[in-house]
Amino acid sequence: MFVYNYRIYDRYKRPVASFAVLADEHKRWKPSTYGFSLLGCKHTLEFPVAKLTDYEDKLDELLASENAFGLITAAHILTQQTRRHEEERYEAKSRLVRILYERHWGKERVIKLFAILDWLMQLPEWLNHQILDQIETIEEGEKVQYITSVERIGMEKGVVIGASGLMRRLLEHRFGVLPGWALEQLSSASEQELEVWADAILTAPTLEAVFNAE
Numbered sequence: 001m002f003v004y005n006y007r008i009y010d011r012y013k014r015p016v017a018s019f020a021v022l023a024d025e026h027k028r029w030k031p032s033t034y035g036f037s038l039l040g041c042k043h044t045l046e047f048p049v050a051k052l053t054d055y056e057d058k059l060d061e062l063l064a065s066e067n068a069f070g071l072i073t074a075a076h077i078l079t080q081q082t083r084r085h086e087e088e089r090y091e092a093k094s095r096l097v098r099i100l101y102e103r104h105w106g107k108e109r110v111i112k113l114f115a116i117l118d119w120l121m122q123l124p125e126w127l128n129h130q131i132l133d134q135i136e137t138i139e140e141g142e143k144v145q146y147i148t149s150v151e152r153i154g155m156e157k158g159v160v161i162g163a164s165g166l167m168r169r170l171l172e173h174r175f176g177v178l179p180g181w182a183l184e185q186l187s188s189a190s191e192q193e194l195e196v197w198a199d200a201i202l203t204a205p206t207l208e209a210v211f212n213a214e
Contacts, residue, residue, distance in 0.1 A: 002034045002045045018047040024202045025080060027053045052076055063099060068109065071099065072116055079120045083199075086124060093121040094134060101138050107146045114147065119163055122191050163194045167201075175207045185211055 001018045008016045022030065030051055035044030055062060055073055062074040075096055082089035096117055100110050114135075123131065135147055164186045171178055171186075178186075189197070200213035 001047060005045055018045065020047055020049045022049060022051045022202075023076060025053060026203070027051070056081075063095075066103065068105075068113060071096065071113060075117050075120050082121075086127060089121055090123055090127045090130065093117060093123065093131060096121075097131060097134060098138065101142055101144075107144075110146045119166065122163070122195050163191070163198075164189055167194055167197060170198075170201055171207065171210065174201065178207070182207060182211065 001020065005016050005018045020032075030049050032049050033044060033046045035042065037043070052073055056077055059074055059077060062070040062077075065071070078092040078096070079089070082092055097114070100113055100117075105113075132147075139145055139147070167189075168178065168183070168186055171182065196213050197210050200210045204210040204213060
């Protein structure tokens with residue numbers, strides 16, 4: 001954040017505001033400053049922080065909000081709360097899917113938000129099929145066709161590929177160009193492995209630590 005802040009300022013010669021959204025589970029970890037001092041010279045960046053765990057007791061408000069970011073925040077919290085509880089995650093994801101359609105948002109927004117939900121709240125194949133069946137029932141009742149049959153087939157076949165590609169971009173954003181061994185692990189990863197690595201990427205100090213997370 002420190003580097004991004006001063007590089008943007010250097011490029012555009014305009015004041016820059018940096019804002020941190022912390023998605024980890026360590027409730028007391030809220031860094032809000034970074035800097036250094038040398039020979040009496042101090043250089044510091046202070047920034048506001050939003051901790052997603054702070055909204056756990058406001059889950060109903062998030063679910064009732066018309067703001068798309070409220071839905072995403074709720075999905076993130078529910079994903080953390082239902083780790084290793086497949087049935088509970090299915091129920092939570094099912095609820096969020098219904099909310100997507102209740103909002104009567106446009107097709108593009110619904111598809112994009114569903115893609116985020118689908119990546120966050122990964123389920124075993126048999127439960128994933130139930131979610132897709134639920135979408136079909138909702139769309140028949142609403143007389144809309146947002147997530148078409150072709151898109152459903154693509155989701156079923158491409159959920160791991162898509163998650164792997166997103167994970168690669170996140171890793172490269174944090175650790176730079178990935179070595180061959182990391183790319184090989186990503187290409188052969190299972191849904192469960194990708195989910196574990198997604199949790200670890202926020203706090204792992206090194207690339208190796210991400211892949212060694214359990």
